[in-house]
Amino acid sequence: MKKQILLNTQGGNSYYYSNNSSSFYFVHPQMKNVLDGKVDGLEPYYKAKVEFWEKNGVFDKYEPYFNTHIEPDKIKQSVANIRQVVIEVTDRCNLACHYCIYGEYYNNYDERTGKQQTFENVRALLDYLVEIWRSELNVSFKNTISIAFYGGEPLLNMALIEKTVEYIELAGLKSIEFSYNMTTNGLLLHKYMDFLAGKKVNLLVSLDGDRDSNIHRVTRNGENSFDRVFENVKLLQSRHPDYFERYVRFNAVMHKNCIEHDVRRFFKKYFNKEVDISQLNTVGLNPEKLEHFQSMVFKQRETWFDKSKRKKIPANLKDLVSDRMVIQFGAFIDGYCGNTILSYLDLFEDRKRRKYIPTGTCFPFERKLFLTVNGKILPCERMGQNQFLSKVGKKDVVVDYESVSAIYRSKYEKVVRQCRTCALWKNCGQCVFSQKEEDGKIVCPVYISWHQANVFFSELLSFAETYRGIYEKVLNKLMLV
Amino acid sequence: MDSGLTQYWFYLEPYVFLFKGKGHVLVYNSLNGFYLKCEEDILLDHVLLKLLEPDSGYCIRLDSGLLGNETVKLFVAQIRNSFSGDLADCKSVGVRPFIFKPKLKVLPEASLKHLKEDDVFSGRNIMKNLNEVTLFLNSSCDRNCRSCSGYSRQFDCCLNSGRGEMPWERCFNLLLDIENSGVRKVNFSGGNLLAYTHWRQLLSGVEKFSFKKKFYIHIENLEPLLERFDAFDVLLPDVRVIIPVWNLEACSDECAGMIKSYKMDMDFVVSSENDVACLNFFVDRFGIDSSKVHLNLFYDGHNKSFFEKNVYTSLSDITDYVVDKNSIFRRQTLNEYFYGKLIILPDGDTYANLNHPCIGNVFLQSLKQMVYAEMKQGKSWFYTRDRGKCKGCSNKYLCPSPSNYELVMRKMDLCSIL
Numbered sequence: 079m080k081k082q083i084l085l086n087t088q089g090g091n092s093y094y095y096s097n098n099s100s101s102f103y104f105v106h107p108q109m110k111n112v113l114d115g116k117v118d119g120l121e122p123y124y125k126a127k128v129e130f131w132e133k134n135g136v137f138d139k140y141e142p143y144f145n146t147h148i149e150p151d152k153i154k155q156s157v158a159n160i161r162q163v164v165i166e167v168t169d170r171c172n173l174a175c176h177y178c179i180y181g182e183y184y185n186n187y188d189e190r191t192g193k194q195q196t197f198e199n200v201r202a203l204l205d206y207l208v209e210i211w212r213s214e215l216n217v218s219f220k221n222t223i224s225i226a227f228y229g230g231e232p233l234l235n236m237a238l239i240e241k242t243v244e245y246i247e248l249a250g251l252k253s254i255e256f257s258y259n260m261t262t263n264g265l266l267l268h269k270y271m272d273f274l275a276g277k278k279v280n281l282l283v284s285l286d287g288d289r290d291s292n293i294h295r296v297t298r299n300g301e302n303s304f305d306r307v308f309e310n311v312k313l314l315q316s317r318h319p320d321y322f323e324r325y326v327r328f329n330a331v332m333h334k335n336c337i338e339h340d341v342r343r344f345f346k347k348y349f350n351k352e353v354d355i356s357q358l359n360t361v362g363l364n365p366e367k368l369e370h371f372q373s374m375v376f377k378q379r380e381t382w383f384d385k386s387k388r389k390k391i392p393a394n395l396k397d398l399v400s401d402r403m404v405i406q407f408g409a410f411i412d413g414y415c416g417n418t419i420l421s422y423l424d425l426f427e428d429r430k431r432r433k434y435i436p437t438g439t440c441f442p443f444e445r446k447l448f449l450t451v452n453g454k455i456l457p458c459e460r461m462g463q464n465q466f467l468s469k470v471g472k473k474d475v476v477v478d479y480e481s482v483s484a485i486y487r488s489k490y491e492k493v494v495r496q497c498r499t500c501a502l503w504k505n506c507g508q509c510v511f512s513q514k515e516e517d518g519k520i521v522c523p524v525y526i527s528w529h530q531a532n533v534f535f536s537e538l539l540s541f542a543e544t545y546r547g548i549y550e551k552v553l554n555k556l557m558l559v
Numbered sequence: 560m561d562s563g564l565t566q567y568w569f570y571l572e573p574y575v576f577l578f579k580g581k582g583h584v585l586v587y588n589s590l591n592g593f594y595l596k597c598e599e600d601i602l603l604d605h606v607l608l609k610l611l612e613p614d615s616g617y618c619i620r621l622d623s624g625l626l627g628n629e630t631v632k633l634f635v636a637q638i639r640n641s642f643s644g645d646l647a648d649c650k651s652v653g654v655r656p657f658i659f660k661p662k663l664k665v666l667p668e669a670s671l672k673h674l675k676e677d678d679v680f681s682g683r684n685i686m687k688n689l690n691e692v693t694l695f696l697n698s699s700c701d702r703n704c705r706s707c708s709g710y711s712r713q714f715d716c717c718l719n720s721g722r723g724e725m726p727w728e729r730c731f732n733l734l735l736d737i738e739n740s741g742v743r744k745v746n747f748s749g750g751n752l753l754a755y756t757h758w759r760q761l762l763s764g765v766e767k768f769s770f771k772k773k774f775y776i777h778i779e780n781l782e783p784l785l786e787r788f789d790a791f792d793v794l795l796p797d798v799r800v801i802i803p804v805w806n807l808e809a810c811s812d813e814c815a816g817m818i819k820s821y822k823m824d825m826d827f828v829v830s831s832e833n834d835v836a837c838l839n840f841f842v843d844r845f846g847i848d849s850s851k852v853h854l855n856l857f858y859d860g861h862n863k864s865f866f867e868k869n870v871y872t873s874l875s876d877i878t879d880y881v882v883d884k885n886s887i888f889r890r891q892t893l894n895e896y897f898y899g900k901l902i903i904l905p906d907g908d909t910y911a912n913l914n915h916p917c918i919g920n921v922f923l924q925s926l927k928q929m930v931y932a933e934m935k936q937g938k939s940w941f942y943t944r945d946r947g948k949c950k951g952c953s954n955k956y957l958c959p960s961p962s963n964y965e966l967v968m969r970k971m972d973l974c975s976i977l
Contacts, residue, residue, distance in 0.1 A: 090653020101573045104618075104656040106647050123639070130642045134590045159684050214739035217686035219927035253925075411659070415573075416884070418664040422688060422898065425889040542657040547614035549657075553664045 084113060085532050088540040095535060097528070098140040100416030100429075102539065103131070144497055145433040146490035150479035153442045157477070158215035162224040162259075162446035163207065164459050165242065167195045168235040169451045173263050173303055176294040177333060177358050180230075183371045185364040193451045194235050199470045200242050203449050206475040208249050216253070224280075226259040228448075228459055233266040236273070243277055261329070263295065264307035271314045275321040282354075283311060286330045287341035294333060308348075315349065328353045362462055362512070403541065408552045410538045413505035417553070436490045436497040437513075437522075438506035442467070442482055461511045486510075492520040501531030567626065568652060569606070569635065570618035571644040573659050574884060577611055580953030584611075586643060587957065589661070592881035593641035596953070600630050616657035620649070663888045682931050686740035689930050690899030694733070696761070697724040697750040697905055702779055704803065706859060710828065712913045713963045714855040716801055717748050717777050722906040724750075727757035729922060731764055733903070736926050738768045748775040753784055771797075775826075778802045782814045799824045799853075804834040807841055815845045822851065830857045831865050858967055870964060872974040877957045887956050894942040894960040901929065911939035914966035947971035 084092045084105060092105040094113060105113060109124045131137060169180070169190045177183065180190050210216070211223075225246065227239050239260075246256055258279040267274075267283075274281060285307055286292045292304040315322045330341050330353050338355060345353040363371060412418040419425060435441070440457065448459045454466035455477065467485060468477045489510040497503050502524060513520045526534065542549055571577070571586075578585040584607045586595040597603055602625065609619040625631055626646075638644040647656070693715065700707075700719045710716040737745060745768075749755060752774060765772055778800050800823050802810060818825065825847070827838050835854075842852055858866055889895055902910045907922035909929055915938045919929045933940050944955035949971045958974065965971050 087653065089655075091656050099574075102659060103573065104570060104658055106645050107651045127642050127645075130591070161683065214736065217740050217927065218683045219685045219925070219931040220682035412664070412666070415659045417659065417662055417888075418666065419888075420666050422665075422893060425885060425892060426895075429885075539657065542616065542659075543654050546616050546655075546657060549616065549659065550613040550662070553662055 083529055083532060084110065085536045085539060087536050087543055089543045091543065093535075093539055094136075095414070096136045098135050098138040100414060101136075102415070103136065140430070141498060142434045142503060143432070144436045144490075144494050146436065146487050146494055148435070148442065148483050148486055150483045153479045153482055154210070155215045155217070156441055156443040157207070157447065158210045158213060159218045159221065160207075160223060160443055160445075160447060162226055163203075164226040164228050164446050164448040165195060165200055166228045166230070166448070166450045166459070167232045167238050168230040169193050170234050171230040171263070172234060172265050172297070173231065174296055174298045176296070177331060179359050179362070183364055183367045184359075184362045190230070195238055195449075195451045197238055197241050199449065199453050200238065201245060202470050202475050203455075204242075204245060204249070206477075207447075208251065211251060211254055219253075220255065221253070222255045222257055224257045224259050226446075228261070231263055231265070232260050233262055233270055236270050240273065263303065264310050265303060267310035267314055271318060275318040278321065278325055281326045283307070283326065283328050284331070285311070285328055286333070287336060287344045291330070291336045291341055291344070293335050311349070327351065330355055332357055359460070404548065404552065407538055407541055407548060409505050411549065411552055414535075434503070436494040436503075437508045437510045439486075439508070439510045442486060458509075461509070465511050489520070492518065493522055496522050496525050499527060500525050501528045501534070502526060564622040564624045566649040567621050567623070567646045568618050568649055568655060569621045569644065569646050570656055570658055571610060571638070572642070573617070573661060575643045576661055576887060577607065578953040578956065579611070581951045583953065585953035586638065587882075588641055588643045589882060589884045589887060591641065592878065593643055594878045595637055595641070597634060602628050603630050603634055606631060606634070616655070617660050618656050618658055620655070621646070661884055661887075663891060665892070682927075685927055685931050685934065688899055688934060689740055689742050689901060689926070691744040691746070691901075692737055692742055693746040693748060693900070693902045694725070694730070695720055695722070695748050695750070695902070695904050696730060696752060697755045698722055699724070699754050700749065700751040700777070700780065702751075702777060704777075706857065709859070709967075710855075710857060712967055713857060714826075715746055715748070715773075715775060715799075716826070716828075716855070717750065717752070717775050719750055720904050722904045722908065724756060725905040725907075727760050729907070730757070730761070733921060733926075734765070734768060738770060740926065742770050744771045744773070746773045746775060751780040752776050753780055774798045775801060778806065778810050778814070782811065799826050801826050801828065803828040804838050807837055815841070819845055819847055822848075824851050824853060826853045826855055828855045828857050830859050830862050856964075858964060866964070866968070866973070867975070870973060872958055872976065874976050877954055877976075882957050890943065890956045890958075890960055892943070893940055896960055896962050897939045897942060899940070901926075911937055912942075912963070912966070914963060915939050944971065952976070
């Protein structure tokens with residue numbers, strides 16, 4: 079019996095992870111020796127059990143089949159069934175937040191020139207998309223497509239937004255419902271709130287909490303924007319209470335000057351809202367500013383479990399669902415316990431014949447399509463804008479799907495070798511476009527071997543041992559997107 | 560606590576299922592098919608109920624006192640001997656181990672049933688769930704088979720539906736829609752499919768589609784045309800000949816010979832032991848390849864004993880085979896026979912199952928709308944055994960999903976177990 083890698087938890091137990099059967103097996107102390115290859119003088123029962131597991135493929139190696147080629151037709155179909163179109167309406171902003179992804183700490187974006195998006199570009203893109211949405215490639219029903227207005231500060235180009243909404247409404251696509259989304263710093267809310275409420279725009283207001291927590295969200299004069307934003311949001315709340323309740327959310331960025339508990343309490347107290355807490359983006363950081371970024375601004379979010387050290391799980395799931403540790407645990411269960419399906423068709427499929435795409439990169443245009451102020455088309459606004467897939471032409475949009483397929487293939491082929499032996503392949507959160515390329519190779523920053531995964535799995539198994547009720551709660555309630 | 564008793568952790572393996580039944584719990588090992596029905600017993604019930612608790616992690620504490628009870632002791636021994644679980648002295652392990660129970664989680668995009676109407680996941684890529692479509696293109700047929708309307712409710716067959724004929728343009732547009740939706744298989748049937756007014760257009764039109772095709776034709780409608788195969792010899796591997804065994808004498812030697820030489824699939828309809836005997840004789844006589852012979856048992860309302868012998872599930876039918884974890888999950892979630900299938904009559908009326916009400920008309924609503932409706936609130940695709948007499952049975956997910964026979968016989972428990 080070949081020696082097997084065992085996971086050891088903080089609680090003092092050992093488990094074996096079978097990649098082939100996607101299951102964790104508790105290793106009885108007497109079985110441990112067998113799995114360590116020491117078979118002499120052992121109870122026949124455990125030898126027999128190991129043989130039983132061996133016969134049923136528990137120790138078999140499973141290497142997933144990775145397909146680096148995406149059919150161009152499938153990419154086009156992806157566009158036909160898209161979830162979101164993100165339009166960068168301007169790259170101007172009336173704030174100069176210290177941690178802005180278009181600020182001094184980052185270097186993977188087109189230079190910000192105070193440019194406004196043109197309606198010609200938007201119209202060309204929408205005309206192109208509407209044609210595809212009307213085609214037989216649209217295999218969705220009651221598809222809701224979100225049109226997201228992005229910036230800079232989107233409210234600085236309100237004219238374009240109004241024109242875009244009007245154009246979409248005139249297109250009269252009955253089979254598709256459109257919703258509108260916007261993230262705003264709130265400085266100009268007082269001017270445009272009636273329109274936003276009238277069109278039921280899903281509004282995400284960026285505010286880091288009270289005045290002290292908001293210290294990095296400053297005007298170009300270095301003035302804290304809190305007072306003005308707070309006043310505007312209060313006005314919105316009083317003038318459009320129903321809209322405010324249903325369509326307005328808040329996002330606070332976690333940084334060194336924030337205490338998460340205080341931030342949450344602030345939003346609950348003044349707006350009766352649960353705030354979304356997000357981490358500062360660590361993709362595309364300027365190496366020269368990295369140290370400064372880490373010392374002055376960056377702060378890893380705590381988990382509820384770090385803070386409380388309590389063993390009792392709160393009855394209110396709301397407290398849990400946004401917790402980083404619970405989310406991680408949920409992803410772990412989905413990826414490694416063999417009990418989660420993404421589609422009912424998975425119940426008919428032989429897992430061993432399934433083909434996977436390397437990394438956690440979204441399928442091209444499956445989630446969204448992003449149009450920059452410079453007319454570039456990308457699959458996501460978080461990608462470096464130098465990696466665009468297409469561009470709006472002088473009069474129209476032409477997306478060369480063969481070319482898009484080739485771009486993805488080229489990326490995947492540079493990294494797939496690592497994916498084949500990586501323990502995180504089922505749970506990969508890496509976007510291949512965010513990975514650095516050197517000498518024609520991509521080195522994945524989160525690659526871990528199955529041996530190294532020991533630590534990662536052990537931590538999550540320890541979590542399961544300690545907070546026993548979380549597993550079924552996660553199965554029943556927590557949905558990961 | 561120190562009671563002087565030795566404390567043990569008793570746990571089940573992640574491939575073991577616990578199914579509650581009336582007055583008992585069934586333990587099932589999905590790796591080797593070990594099947595243990597635990598009848599009511601105060602102490603054993605206590606053990607099993609504890610294991611079933613959500614935060615048990617499939618592991619509970621037992622002390623040596625409890626293990627001294629004969630019933631519990633026997634139970635633990637059976638679990639251990641079948642490698643379905645084990646006992647570990649608490650002093651020799653760390654904290655209480657945690658085993659991930661086999662419980663299915665369906666991610667949001669799949670599970671329309673639990674989403675609100677306005678949820679953005681509703682309906683995206685919905686058509687990937689449609690796998691097979693059966694098109695009845697016409698109704699006209701001169702055969703007057705005695706149970707015509709009954710056959711197609713039980714298996715794939717022809718049907719004189721009395722719903723006219725599907726216009727070619729509508730048929731072709733529907734096929735385009737089906738092709739674009741990624742459907743993998745289309746069955747064509749009638750009436751007498753060969754009497755479809757646009758038969759030749761159909762023949763030349765379907766070639767360009769990539770889905771698999773099957774053409775269902777009654778033997779008595781096929782025979783007159785067998786000599787004129789130039790009309791459709793390209794289709795021959797895709798033809799399924801429907802042969803009610805009581806009509807076997809209508810099948811001439813030449814006909815049987817030609818069917819065999821053209822390697823067509825033969826769907827024999829049988830409803831008695833005598834029919835089966837006749838069929839075997841026929842197959843032997845003509846030396847027909849057994850892979851081309853398919854049996855469709857037909858319930859005629861008077862042959863319950865035939866069904867009891869050939870269709871009803873016995874306990875050994877369950878215990879003789881291993882039902883793996885994925886199969887159990889599948890049967891817990893949907894109907895493995897009905898899922899992903901639609902049936903369309905010549906007038907466009909569409910069914911997920913002919914034994915259930917019509918779900919819409921494909922000429923008035925889109926195919927997508929109907930797939931969405933079936934996914935969201937339909938009767939057929941998610942018709943599991945969690946109903947009727949099977950609801951309280953611990954074997955319900957070890958048995959295959961309900962078939963058309965359960966619907967036609969209006970009886971869920973086609974078994975000798977209950």
